Amino acid sequence: MITLTEATGTVGAAPLGAGVPLLGRANPLRDPRDRRLPRIAGPSGLVIFGVTGDLSRKKLMPAVYDLANRGLLPPGFSLVGFARREWADQDFAQVVHDAVEQHARTPFREEVWQQLAQGMHFVPGDFDDDQAFEQLREAVEQLDTSRGTSGNYAFYLSVPPRFFPRVVQQLEKHGLAEAPPGSWRRAVIEKPFGHGLASARALNALVHEVFAPDQVFRIDHYLGKETVQNILALRFANQMFEPVWSRSYVDHVQITMAEDIGIGGRAGYYDGIGSARDVIQNHLLQLLALTAMEEPASFDAESLLTEKLKILKAVKLPEDLGEHTVRAQYTGSWQGGERVLGYLEEDGIDPSSMTDTYAAIKLEIDNRRWAGVPFYLRTGKRLGRRVTEIAVVFQRAPYSPFDSTATEELGSNAIVIRVQPDEGMTVRFGSKVPGTSMEIRDVSMDFAYGESFTESSPEAYERLILDVLLGDANLFPRTEEVEESWRILDPIEEYWATHGVPAKYPAGSWGPPEADEMLARDGRSWRRP
Amino acid sequence: MKLDLNDTTATDVNKALLQARRASGTPAVGMVLTMVVVIDEEFAYDAMRAAQQASQEHPSRTVVVIRRHPRSPRDRTHSRLDAEVRLAADAGPGETVVLRLYGEVRDHAQSVVLPLLLPDAPVVVWWPVDAPDKPAEDPLGALAQRRITDMDACPDPLGELEKRAAAYAPGDTDLAWTRLTLWRSALAAALDQEHAPVRSVAVEAEPGNPSAELLLRWLRARLEVSGEVRPSAGPAITAVRLETDRGDVSVVREDGPLATLTLPGQPPRSLALKIRPTSELIAEELRRLDADDMYEIALRGAGATSGSAADAGAV
Numbered sequence: 001m002i003t004l005t006e007a008t009g010t011v012g013a014a015p016l017g018a019g020v021p022l023l024g025r026a027n028p029l030r031d032p033r034d035r036r037l038p039r040i041a042g043p044s045g046l047v048i049f050g051v052t053g054d055l056s057r058k059k060l061m062p063a064v065y066d067l068a069n070r071g072l073l074p075p076g077f078s079l080v081g082f083a084r085r086e087w088a089d090q091d092f093a094q095v096v097h098d099a100v101e102q103h104a105r106t107p108f109r110e111e112v113w114q115q116l117a118q119g120m121h122f123v124p125g126d127f128d129d130d131q132a133f134e135q136l137r138e139a140v141e142q143l144d145t146s147r148g149t150s151g152n153y154a155f156y157l158s159v160p161p162r163f164f165p166r167v168v169q170q171l172e173k174h175g176l177a178e179a180p181p182g183s184w185r186r187a188v189i190e191k192p193f194g195h196g197l198a199s200a201r202a203l204n205a206l207v208h209e210v211f212a213p214d215q216v217f218r219i220d221h222y223l224g225k226e227t228v229q230n231i232l233a234l235r236f237a238n239q240m241f242e243p244v245w246s247r248s249y250v251d252h253v254q255i256t257m258a259e260d261i262g263i264g265g266r267a268g269y270y271d272g273i274g275s276a277r278d279v280i281q282n283h284l285l286q287l288l289a290l291t292a293m294e295e296p297a298s299f300d301a302e303s304l305l306t307e308k309l310k311i312l313k314a315v316k317l318p319e320d321l322g323e324h325t326v327r328a329q330y331t332g333s334w335q336g337g338e339r340v341l342g343y344l345e346e347d348g349i350d351p352s353s354m355t356d357t358y359a360a361i362k363l364e365i366d367n368r369r370w371a372g373v374p375f376y377l378r379t380g381k382r383l384g385r386r387v388t389e390i391a392v393v394f395q396r397a398p399y400s401p402f403d404s405t406a407t408e409e410l411g412s413n414a415i416v417i418r419v420q421p422d423e424g425m426t427v428r429f430g431s432k433v434p435g436t437s438m439e440i441r442d443v444s445m446d447f448a449y450g451e452s453f454t455e456s457s458p459e460a461y462e463r464l465i466l467d468v469l470l471g472d473a474n475l476f477p478r479t480e481e482v483e484e485s486w487r488i489l490d491p492i493e494e495y496w497a498t499h500g501v502p503a504k505y506p507a508g509s510w511g512p513p514e515a516d517e518m519l520a521r522d523g524r525s526w527r528r529p
Numbered sequence: 530m531k532l533d534l535n536d537t538t539a540t541d542v543n544k545a546l547l548q549a550r551r552a553s554g555t556p557a558v559g560m561v562l563t564m565v566v567v568i569d570e571e572f573a574y575d576a577m578r579a580a581q582q583a584s585q586e587h588p589s590r591t592v593v594v595i596r597r598h599p600r601s602p603r604d605r606t607h608s609r610l611d612a613e614v615r616l617a618a619d620a621g622p623g624e625t626v627v628l629r630l631y632g633e634v635r636d637h638a639q640s641v642v643l644p645l646l647l648p649d650a651p652v653v654v655w656w657p658v659d660a661p662d663k664p665a666e667d668p669l670g671a672l673a674q675r676r677i678t679d680m681d682a683c684p685d686p687l688g689e690l691e692k693r694a695a696a697y698a699p700g701d702t703d704l705a706w707t708r709l710t711l712w713r714s715a716l717a718a719a720l721d722q723e724h725a726p727v728r729s730v731a732v733e734a735e736p737g738n739p740s741a742e743l744l745l746r747w748l749r750a751r752l753e754v755s756g757e758v759r760p761s762a763g764p765a766i767t768a769v770r771l772e773t774d775r776g777d778v779s780v781v782r783e784d785g786p787l788a789t790l791t792l793p794g795q796p797p798r799s800l801a802l803k804i805r806p807t808s809e810l811i812a813e814e815l816r817r818l819d820a821d822d823m824y825e826i827a828l829r830g831a832g833a834t835s836g837s838a839a840d841a842g843a844v
Contacts, residue, residue, distance in 0.1 A: 028727075028751050029717040034823040036710045036813070043722050068801070071711060074718050075790045075798050111786035111801040118799055148722055148795045 041469035043074050044152035045119070045143055047136070049127075049167055050159035051081035052095075055190070059221075060158065061096050062104040063461035068116045069106045070458075072466055076147040078119035080139060084126055092122035105459055119147055127159075127166045133174040140176065151183030154217075154468050160269070161192060165206055172210040187211045188468055190219050191282050195273060196493070197486035204479050213479055217468045222283045222388075223475040224460030224467075226449060227423040231290045231390070232299075234417070234425070241415070242295075244394070246369045251412060252522075253375045254391045255287050256529050257419075258383035262330070262340060262507070263357070267348030276327065276359035276489060279379040283388075285312065285485045286477060287419070288375055291390055292365055301473035305481065312484040316364045321495040323521060327356035328503035328512040330382040335508030340382065342507065356502050357381045360515045361492060362522075374522065378515065382507035387529045388419040402438060409441045414527075424448035532614040539644040542612045542626060549616045550624075560623055562589045562815065563646045565654045567638075567669060570595055575807070576657040577625065582808030584623040587815045590647050593627040594669070596635045608632035610641060639668040646672065651818050655811070658682040665698035675818050677811070679704040686739040694828040699820035705739040706824045707810045708765070711802050712744060715780050715790065716769060723792050725773040730756035733770075735763030744769065747827035765804060 030037065046064065048056055067073050081092050097117075101108055121139050125132020143149050155176070157167055168187070171177040179185040187207060194200030207216055222228055235241055244250070257279055263270045270278070289308040296303035318324035332342035344351050358380030365375065394413040410430040418424050425447045433439040467475055477485075496502075503512035510528065519525050530553055532545050564584075568576050573595055580591045599605040609631040616624045628641055646652055652673040654664070660678035661667040670676045680689040680703055693703060720727075730748045734741030741758045744766065749756055752771075761767045764784070771778040776793030786803030 027717060027720045028753075029713070029720050029748075031751075031823065034713075035817050035819075036707075036821075036823070037714050037717055040714065040718055040721075071714055071801075074721070075715065075800050076722075076795075109786070109801065109803070111799075111803055114787055115799045115801045146796055147798065148792065150722070 038070070038072050039466070039470060040072055041074055041077070041466060042152065043076060043148055043150040044154065044469050045078035045080060045140070045147070045149040046154050046156060046465070046469070047080040047082060047140070048156045048158055049082045050157070050163075051092075051122075052083045052085060053158055056158050057095070057099040058103050059459070059461045060156065060465070061099040062102075063459055063465050065096075065100040065104045065112070065116060066106050066459065066462050067466055069104075069109060069112045070462075073116075073469075075115070076119060076149060077116070078121065078143045078147050078149055079116070080136070080143070081120075081122045082125065082132070082136060083122075084124065085122075086124055087122045089120060089122050093117050093120045096120060105462075119143070127163055127170060130170075130174075133170045133176070137174050137176055151180040152185075152469075154186040154188055156188040158190060161194075161203070164189065164203065168207055168210050177210045184215065184471065185211065186215045186217060186468060186471070188217045188219060192273065192277065193218060193282070193482045194486065195277055197483060197490050200482055200486050204482070208479070214473065216479075217464075217473065217476045218478075218482065219464055220282050220286055220477050221460040221464065222419070223286060223477070224462075224464040225419060225423070226458075227417060227419045227425075228287065228290065229475070231287075231417060236295050245392070247371055247373045249394055250373050251393050251395045252373055252524060253288075253291060254393065254527055255284050255291070255375065255377045255389075256391070256527075257283060257379045257388040258386060258510075258529060259379075259381050260335065260383060260386045260508075262382050263343070263346055263349075267346060271349055271353055271355050274327070274356040274359070275379050275381065276356055276361070276493065280359055280361065280377055281485050281489045282477070282482075284377045284379060285315075285488065286481075287390055288315075288363070288377065289481075291392070292370055292375070294369070299474065301476075301478075304474055305478050309480055309484060311365060311367075312481060312488065314365050314367045314370075315488050316366045317488065317491055318362050318364070321492060322499060324362040324518060325492055325495070326358075326360045326503060326512060326515045326518050327496055328358040328380070328505050328514065329353075329355070330357050330380075330507040331504050333506035333508055335382060336385075340507045343381075354497075354502060356496070358383070358503075358505060358511050358515070360511065360518060362518070363488070374524075376519065376524075376526075378511065378526070380505075380511055384508060384510050384528075386421065389529050390417040390419065391415070391527050391529075392417075393524075393527075402440060406438045407440050409439070411442045416527075422448060530616045534612040534614065536609050537612050538610065539641050542614065542628075543644060545612075545614045546616075546624065546626070549614055553616055560588050560590055560647055560650065562587060562651045562653055562818070564589045564591045564815075565642055565652065565669060565673065566591060566593045567654065567656050568593060568595060569658070570597070572658055573627070576655070577627075579657075579807040579811055580655070581623075581625070582806075583811040583815060586812045589623045589650075589815075590645070591623060591625045592642055592645050593625065594638050594642065595627065595629045596638070597629055597631050599632065606632060608634040610634055637668075639672060642669060642672065651675070653677065653815060653818070657807075662692055663696040663698075664701055665696070674700055675814070676701050677704065677814055678702075680739040681705050681708075686737055687742060690739050690742055690828070697825055697828055699825075702814060702821050702824055703739075704807070704810050704814075706743055706821075706827065707813055708740050708805070709744050709747075710813060711805070712766060712769065712780065713747065715788070715800055715802060716748075716771070716778075719778050719780065719790060719792060720771075722795075723773065723775070723778050725775045725793070727752045727754055727771045727773050727778070729754050729772045731759055731768075731770045731772075732756070732766060733759045733761040733768040734766040736760045738763075738765055741766050743827045746830065747823070750826050750830050 123136045123139055144151055177185055194203045289311045293307040293311045296307045329343040343357050360378035363375045392415045400407055414428045416426040427445040428442055430440045431443040433441050503514040505512040530549050564580055566576050566580055611629040613627040653675040654670050654673040655677040664670040664676040680686045683689040732741045732745045745756055745758050768781040779791045780788050782788035782802050788800045788802035789797045790800045791797045
């Protein structure tokens with residue numbers, strides 16, 4: 001178990017002191033052998049656009065505080081908020097204070113807050129407002145002298161995608177995107193990265209015109225989760241899993257991301273996008289890539305990208321998309337003891353909307369390791385419960401010396417990686433039921449993070465923000481991956497747009513009967529996660 | 530759940546653990562290490578609390594070894610082992626076994642502890658006070674990968690420091706060193722920003738503070754400069770000053786948890802630098818269980834490295 005902590009710790013861990021500008025000589029107080037000193041970000045600041053939004057209050061600000069509390073932010077770290085509010089610096093600090101108290105993972109400590117609060121600034125303004133950006137530039141320059149941020153800034157675009165072009169252009173126009181010699185300027189963007197290959201390319205072109213591709217960090221918060229990073233540790237730091245991780249032993253793989261909530265207040269964003277674009281294109285295809293990829297030459301961003309891209313390029317769509325893909329919408333029903341509305345009855349949704357709230361697709365990977373092994377991906381809103389997992393289901397034993405009654409209750413062996421909640425891993429296999437007769441039944445062997453490493457899992461955003469400041473791109477999908485993922489999904493979306501209508505499933509169930517039929521055609525069935 | 534076993538053996542303790550686990554439905558899996566705490570009755574409560582809080586982060590089996598002082602001549606000859614098994618609600622995420630040793634068995638504690646170690650998992654021994662002179666050669670210390678001492682809890686901390694330096698073996702560590710992590714981290718971050726070579730160093734601390742001495746030795750070894758510890762009113766370390774050509778780099782903690790970092794040509798900044806409770810120190814210690822080469826360098830100076838430090842690569 002201990003080796004496992006260390007393995008997860010080193011996945012993607014840059015040498016100590018990475019991100020520290022390589023000016024002059026190396027810092028004599030840092031030494032790779034000194035493992036108590038944390039990977040601390042170099043002098044830097046974070047500018048958040050759309051700082052009043054939900055993501056910023058619930059995730060970003062608490063993550064910044066948690067990082068400070070763990071001593072991972074440099075002294076003088078500055079947080080600059082930009083939004084259309086008439087706030088002074090103190091008002092902004094109060095908002096951050098409230099967000100931190102409510103949502104931070106680690107306990108609130110006054111001295112940490114003091115350290116952080118001194119570096120907080122707020123710039124009021126609109127994205128079209130030249131004066132506001134001019135003010136932002138001045139604020140940034142002033143922080144360089146007053147806080148020693150050395151010109152290093154990350155710009156976090158926590159804004160709807162339609163504002164991306166505007167903000168990026170303004171940053172360029174006011175000289176904010178251009179790093180002074182010896183420092184860096186980085187852009188952090190959230191999904192969606194376009195809504196199809198063409199728009200993704202347009203967006204990439206636009207951002208890359210201003211920021212160099214390796215200075216653009218795309219947040220896929222799934223990749224910041226410990227369990228997801230642990231997939232690599234599990235596969236490549238151990239000897240016992242990799243030999244069976246291929247078509248010789250694996251029957252199929254199921255990757256599920258289920259949510260129990262509906263679309264809530266996101267109607268404007270969600271309608272027209274749908275679950276496949278929202279989830280499969282980024283999260284599920286990334287999980288597929290990590291599950292299926294070959295061992296990278298090393299754990300740097302370049303090698304990981306190479307291997308993930310190879311897998312994504314080898315992904316093959318089924319010939320008959322009608323038979324092997326399903327999309328659906330939830331209908332009003334009872335979920336967990338509550339009466340909930342159907343998708344078409346939700347506020348702000350066109351009653352004739354064709355948007356999918358559930359999508360299941362079958363993919364194959366054309367390479368020596370995986371040829372013939374289907375990967376079933378499904379996601380949906382208003383499903384039974386909130387869960388994300390990867391299940392690698394194995395073939396049955398080729399020959400059983402036990403008679404069929406003895407193994408009646410024996411299913412297929414499986415390794416299930418639970419990404420959330422209750423992060424961990426389950427191995428399912430058959431075991432003899434105690435007693436005189438020979439009867440074999442499925443049992444689970446369980447590893448839970450909550451049990452083995454209580455309270456040590458940082459939030460995904462903590463890890464990702466720290467990596468942005470350190471310039472470590474391991475856990476961020478690159479342009480090529482985003483475009484390759486759209487190449488996979490686009491034909492499916494086109495097929496759905498021109499063929500038939502979405503199936504229906506009652507809210508609170510595990511999806512439409514059509515999805516069960518889709519697997520039944522292959523002689524398989526969905527796991528109940 | 531709490532079980533008391535009088536005049537017992539390690540075998541019976543193991544049986545009781547198994548039964549208690551069955552009864553409460555919690556499996557033994559998921560515990561990552563065995564922590565042996567060697568302590569007097571007097572200090573047992575505090576040490577156990579710290580160990581239990583640390584086990585929030587590292588679920589472990591805690592074996593507390595209490596050597597009882599004999600009161601009568603009969604006690605001295607009659608050998609007896611009493612055990613207390615705590616599980617679930619009474620022991621946090623792990624499980625705790627308190628062993629009380631009477632008479633002759635006091636000198637053979639390892640015979641009781643050995644059968645109670647978790648299979649495969651690493652073993653840590655912690656002496657909150659009164660550590661043996663040579664921890665690695667102690668019969669209990671020899672069972673462990675990691676041996677935690679605390680020179681600050683000794684009557685003569687600086688004398689203790691010399692003893693630790695003389696007896697160092699890979700796997701040794703001391704809470705006086707753990708207490709420095711935040712300071713060292715702040716100083717390293719300061720030198721990330723200030724690149725002028727350091728001329729000399731000064732550590733200000735209350736007299737006799739072993740952490741201050743360790744910090745000074747570490748700075749001297751890493752920066753290859755001279756320096757001294759200057760007395761101050763405390764608490765613990767109050768300031769570190771690094772003299773450079775461009776001015777002083779200093780971290781000053783007058784009182785309270787907020788320190789001030791000053792770099793040449795830059796305005797002073799606040800820095801959270803609190804004195805951490807023992808449970809946090811123990812939790813930090815348990816995060817890494819390999820030899821702490823940097824501690825050895827701080828103890829003995831840069832030249833004298835043993836074993837793993839030498840082959841870990843150039844500085």
